[in-house]
Amino acid sequence: xxxxFEEYELNTVQVSMGRTITETDIVxxxxxxxxxxxxxxxxEWSKTQVFGERVAYGTLVLIVxxxxxxxxxxxxxxxxxxxxxxxxxxxxxxxxxTSRAEIxxxxxxxxxxxxxxxxxxxxxxxNQKGEVVLAFIHVYMVSRKQ
Amino acid sequence: xxxxFEEYELNTVQVSMGRTITETDIVxxxxxxxxxxxxxxxxEWSKTQVFGERVAYGTLVLIVxxxxxxxxxxxxxxxxxxxxxxxxxxxxxxxxxTSRAEIxxxxxxxxxxxxxxxxxxxxxxxNQKGEVVLAFIHVYMVSRKQ
Amino acid sequence: xxxxFEEYELNTVQVSMGRTITETDIVxxxxxxxxxxxxxxxxEWSKTQVFGERVAYGTLVLIVxxxxxxxxxxxxxxxxxxxxxxxxxxxxxxxxxTSRAEIxxxxxxxxxxxxxxxxxxxxxxxNQKGEVVLAFIHVYMVSRKQ
Amino acid sequence: xxxxFEEYELNTVQVSMGRTITETDIVxxxxxxxxxxxxxxxxEWSKTQVFGERVAYGTLVLIVxxxxxxxxxxxxxxxxxxxxxxxxxxxxxxxxxTSRAEIxxxxxxxxxxxxxxxxxxxxxxxNQKGEVVLAFIHVYMVSRKQ
Amino acid sequence: xxxxFEEYELNTVQVSMGRTITETDIVxxxxxxxxxxxxxxxxEWSKTQVFGERVAYGTLVLIVxxxxxxxxxxxxxxxxxxxxxxxxxxxxxxxxxTSRAEIxxxxxxxxxxxxxxxxxxxxxxxNQKGEVVLAFIHVYMVSRKQ
Amino acid sequence: xxxxFEEYELNTVQVSMGRTITETDIVxxxxxxxxxxxxxxxxEWSKTQVFGERVAYGTLVLIVxxxxxxxxxxxxxxxxxxxxxxxxxxxxxxxxxTSRAEIxxxxxxxxxxxxxxxxxxxxxxxNQKGEVVLAFIHVYMVSRKQ
Numbered sequence: 001x002x003x004x005f006e007e008y009e010l011n012t013v014q015v016s017m018g019r020t021i022t023e024t025d026i027v028x029x030x031x032x033x034x035x036x037x038x039x040x041x042x043x044e045w046s047k048t049q050v051f052g053e054r055v056a057y058g059t060l061v062l063i064v065x066x067x068x069x070x071x072x073x074x075x076x077x078x079x080x081x082x083x084x085x086x087x088x089x090x091x092x093x094x095x096x097x098t099s100r101a102e103i104x105x106x107x108x109x110x111x112x113x114x115x116x117x118x119x120x121x122x123x124x125x126x127n128q129k130g131e132v133v134l135a136f137i138h139v140y141m142v143s144r145k146q
Numbered sequence: 147x148x149x150x151f152e153e154y155e156l157n158t159v160q161v162s163m164g165r166t167i168t169e170t171d172i173v174x175x176x177x178x179x180x181x182x183x184x185x186x187x188x189x190e191w192s193k194t195q196v197f198g199e200r201v202a203y204g205t206l207v208l209i210v211x212x213x214x215x216x217x218x219x220x221x222x223x224x225x226x227x228x229x230x231x232x233x234x235x236x237x238x239x240x241x242x243x244t245s246r247a248e249i250x251x252x253x254x255x256x257x258x259x260x261x262x263x264x265x266x267x268x269x270x271x272x273n274q275k276g277e278v279v280l281a282f283i284h285v286y287m288v289s290r291k292q
Numbered sequence: 293x294x295x296x297f298e299e300y301e302l303n304t305v306q307v308s309m310g311r312t313i314t315e316t317d318i319v320x321x322x323x324x325x326x327x328x329x330x331x332x333x334x335x336e337w338s339k340t341q342v343f344g345e346r347v348a349y350g351t352l353v354l355i356v357x358x359x360x361x362x363x364x365x366x367x368x369x370x371x372x373x374x375x376x377x378x379x380x381x382x383x384x385x386x387x388x389x390t391s392r393a394e395i396x397x398x399x400x401x402x403x404x405x406x407x408x409x410x411x412x413x414x415x416x417x418x419n420q421k422g423e424v425v426l427a428f429i430h431v432y433m434v435s436r437k438q
Numbered sequence: 439x440x441x442x443f444e445e446y447e448l449n450t451v452q453v454s455m456g457r458t459i460t461e462t463d464i465v466x467x468x469x470x471x472x473x474x475x476x477x478x479x480x481x482e483w484s485k486t487q488v489f490g491e492r493v494a495y496g497t498l499v500l501i502v503x504x505x506x507x508x509x510x511x512x513x514x515x516x517x518x519x520x521x522x523x524x525x526x527x528x529x530x531x532x533x534x535x536t537s538r539a540e541i542x543x544x545x546x547x548x549x550x551x552x553x554x555x556x557x558x559x560x561x562x563x564x565n566q567k568g569e570v571v572l573a574f575i576h577v578y579m580v581s582r583k584q
Numbered sequence: 585x586x587x588x589f590e591e592y593e594l595n596t597v598q599v600s601m602g603r604t605i606t607e608t609d610i611v612x613x614x615x616x617x618x619x620x621x622x623x624x625x626x627x628e629w630s631k632t633q634v635f636g637e638r639v640a641y642g643t644l645v646l647i648v649x650x651x652x653x654x655x656x657x658x659x660x661x662x663x664x665x666x667x668x669x670x671x672x673x674x675x676x677x678x679x680x681x682t683s684r685a686e687i688x689x690x691x692x693x694x695x696x697x698x699x700x701x702x703x704x705x706x707x708x709x710x711n712q713k714g715e716v717v718l719a720f721i722h723v724y725m726v727s728r729k730q
Numbered sequence: 731x732x733x734x735f736e737e738y739e740l741n742t743v744q745v746s747m748g749r750t751i752t753e754t755d756i757v758x759x760x761x762x763x764x765x766x767x768x769x770x771x772x773x774e775w776s777k778t779q780v781f782g783e784r785v786a787y788g789t790l791v792l793i794v795x796x797x798x799x800x801x802x803x804x805x806x807x808x809x810x811x812x813x814x815x816x817x818x819x820x821x822x823x824x825x826x827x828t829s830r831a832e833i834x835x836x837x838x839x840x841x842x843x844x845x846x847x848x849x850x851x852x853x854x855x856x857n858q859k860g861e862v863v864l865a866f867i868h869v870y871m872v873s874r875k876q
Contacts, residue, residue, distance in 0.1 A: 017475075017476050017480065017483075018479075019474065019476075020481040020482070022461050023461070024461055024606075024608040025178065025465060027606055027608040027612070028174070028178055028465070028469075028608070028761070029178065030764070032178065032206075032761060033210060033212060033213025033216070034214065034216070034760070034764065034766040035212070035216040036601070036764040037601075038601050041602075041603050041604060042601065044602055044712045045602055054604075058225050058227075059208070059212055062205070063175075063208075063209060064178070064180075066205055067178075067179025067205075068180065070180070070183060079233060080232070081231045081232040082231040083231070084227070084229060085227045085228040085229070085231065086227040087226065087227055136228075163766065163771075163772065164771075164774055165766065166772055166773040166774070168757055169314050169315070170314075170316040170753055170754040171757060173316040173320070174316070174757070177468070180468070180474040182309065182472040184310060187309075187310075187311050187312060188311055188312055188388055189386065189388055190310055190420045200312075240773065242772055274774045315752050315753070315754055316752075319752055320469075320754070321501075322615070322618070323614070323615020323758075324467065324470065324502070325501050325504060325508070326457075326502075326508070326618065327504070327505040327508040328618040328747070329508060329747075330511070330747050330748060333749050334826055335824065335826055336826040337826075346750075350517050350519075351504050354497070356470070356471060356472075358473070358497055359471030359472040359473040359497075362472070365475050372524070372525065373522065373524040375521065376519065377520040377521070377523065379517060428519075428520075455625075455629075456626040456628055456629055457622075457625050458625060458626055458628070460608075462607055462608040466611070534629075566628045613793075615758075616790075616793065617793050617796060617797025618794075618797040618798065619796070619800040643793040643797075644762075646789070646793075647759075647762065647763050647789040647793060648764075650789055651764040651789075652764065654763070654764070663788050664816070665815045665816040666866075667813065668811065668813060669813070671809060720812075
């Protein structure tokens with residue numbers, strides 16, 4: 001699919017399928033990142049902490065959310081970065097998260113405005129109770145129609 | 147370890163060990179995120195694109211960087227979020243990345259300033275040629291000494 | 293999405309994105325199946341065999357193909373089974389496979405014809421040279437419109 | 439081991455060890471196949487469906503069964519394909535499956551009958567309650583004694 | 585870090601963070617080793633055995649312990665081997681293990697005493713009840729200051 | 731299978747199939763152990779070291795060897811521990827290892843001699859050049875015939 005900058009419309013919303021965050025995801029995430037902090041890997045220590053149980057890595061929730069929304073590929077869009085990534089509430093083993101993305105900004109590319117535009121997509125991730133656990137802005141650089 | 151807000155000093159620098167991004171990391175990242183876009187998973191298609199080969203996921207580089215820097219745990223610091231995450235240059239299979247973190251900001255917590263302060267850590271990730279491939283600000287919320 | 297039996301049309305074709313079969317996929321497949329036969333796991337022994345190198349598991353190629361085609365979920369279709377699964381040519385590490393599915397049959401469900409119909413989807417998997425490496429029929433049971 | 443076509447006997451039975459299908463297997467299978475359908479990955483959605491919980495991928499049960507039976511390698515046998523793969527009953531997280539294989543057919547190779555014969559092995563997979571959850575015919579091509 | 589043989593002191597103790605051994609770890613360990621014995625992989629069979637449930641692989645507990653203690657790298661120390669590895673008590677899914685290492689020996693290298701010395705580190709691994717589940721001696725070869 | 735202490739014979743030899751140690755195995759081993767030392771994970775740093783490339787974890791070679799030899803399960807034998815584990819030569823990515831086990835000792839169980847005997851199995855692991863890379867004694871506790 002090719003969807004050019006001009007074809008993006010403000011307030012367009014995409015909602016992902018749900019995905020349950022499992023103990024397996026946490027163990028695999030430790031393995032990929034090398035972060036074995038006890039908040040995620042030590043059930044006994046976690047009992048003594050404020051949440052009372054292991055919590056998912058913020059980075060895990062972030063990348064699952066990005067992946068949930070990566071459905072149909074746009075060949076002319078590139079991931080430019082993220083802004084205002086905020087870990088709002090903990091995600092526990094067994095929680096199911098869903099991501100909602102809304103186009104909230106269309107901007108000029110600061111230097112290459114003839115070729116590209118910038119798209120700001122506000123993503124919010126909610127758990128099965130409807131609580132927002134993570135929010136961030138995914139910034140894309142998208143080709144203009146020539 | 148407990149390191150309170152007052153004990154953080156501006157311009158303190160931490161440099162990680164290096165880590166080579168392998169084809170395995172990419173395959174595992176696809177598996178964890180569910181993003182099987184051909185930029186990362188299709189070597190043939192990638193040959194026809196601008197970089198000429200598969201590139202690592204931006205999210206992979208981000209989480210490996212966060213993990214590289216997660217060495218000694220500070221029990222009174224919490225990951226609050228990230229700002230200005232920017233994918234500056236591609237990371238290819240076989241590239242080795244190193245992360246450098248510098249404390250660049252100490253701020254009041256907007257609402258709970260008596261209990262917590264905010265720490266901004268500027269992270270830059272470089273490859274084996276010394277090129278910066280990713281930059282971001284890791285924001286921590288850290289307890290004040292009472 | 294809900295797509296009922298009556299809405300399937302013969303000769304409808306779906307083509308997947310490509311995916312490169314990596315050494316990682318083979319190692320992970322050994323780990324999931326418990327099959328550590330040297331055809332897949334012993335590079336030295338494989339040099340002495342007819343193909344001269346390690347080959348991908350037939351089951352790996354099959355499940356990657358099924359996964360490649362599992363894009364938009366049809367809530368009223370169920371995987372009933374496979375027929376005539378044939379391993380036609382070897383897949384080597386580094387080969388890139390693409391799956392093509394065509395609806396080739398619409399049949400009555402043998403016992404519950406009022407509720408369901410049967411869909412036969414002929415899948416052929418090709419490598420980057422265009423050679424067919426695997427063929428099979430994916431049989432679905434799909435709800436009828438009531 | 440070398441076991442030639444002439445040495446296969448009808449009705450020979452092999453029974454595998456048992457293996458418990460875990461949540462981990464499902465998460466790893468999603469990662470290998472790229473199929474993140476909610477039947478397997480979303481515990482909340484699954485509660486609203488007919489089975490009331492997540493079910494294992496049919497392809498997971500199939501490949502675990504094939505792997506369970508891959509014990510002693512026959513150097514002169516090749517996996518030719520599968521016939522009549524049928525997903526008969528759901529496998530849930532925590533179910534333990536066992537595979538039983540019986541030689542049910544010895545046939546001429548359609549074109550290369552001087553060199554090879556065909557072996558049909560009927561496999562049935564049962565859970566811990568003795569219910570058959572999967573059945574299929576594994577077809578081998580086996581060298582003849584020269 | 586470079587810590588030479590002369591700088592090691594007897595009775596120095598290091599204690600690791602804790603880590604919970606999960607079902608995921610067991611499944612991944614099966615996958616890496618190829619050992620699918622029912623003591624670890626078959627929950628039903630395990631119910632009929634002396635421990636009444638699946639137990640972690642001894643090799644899993646060993647390598648997690650070695651990993652737990654691999655914190656700051658000493659560039660002039662090399663892992664020479666292990667002595668008296670003893671599996672003292674079973675580790676079950678959900679148990680949390682902690683490793684304690686104590687320098688108990690400093691010896692001459694048998695042949696290259698001018699260059700290297702030998703360090704014996706006694707490791708004991710305990711579960712959340714304080715029971716020792718594994719003990720072993722990790723032997724290092726460490727450069728002397730020249 | 732049940733093979734009692736009395737049925738073990740000195741000098742009985744078992745030789746495993748071969749297995750190639752891949753980059754994937756190393757990455758997965760880092761993930762399971764949490765040891766991300768640059769000897770295994772940093773290709774650039776490794777170029778500057780004595781071996782000139784990344785080496786496999788000693789623990790990886792050990793557990794693959796134990797797994798290679800875990801073929802037919804003896805229901806009355808238990809892994810008691812390992813003695814004299816020695817890392818003799820490095821294993822590099824792409825090396826293929828084979829394990830040979832020989833019964834070298836039959837001893838009384840120190841305390842429960844009426845019930846059990848001890849079996850010492852000398853294992854040596856060789857690479858594709860025939861060089862021994864690892865040696866260890868696997869000690870089993872085996873039931874006596876009553």
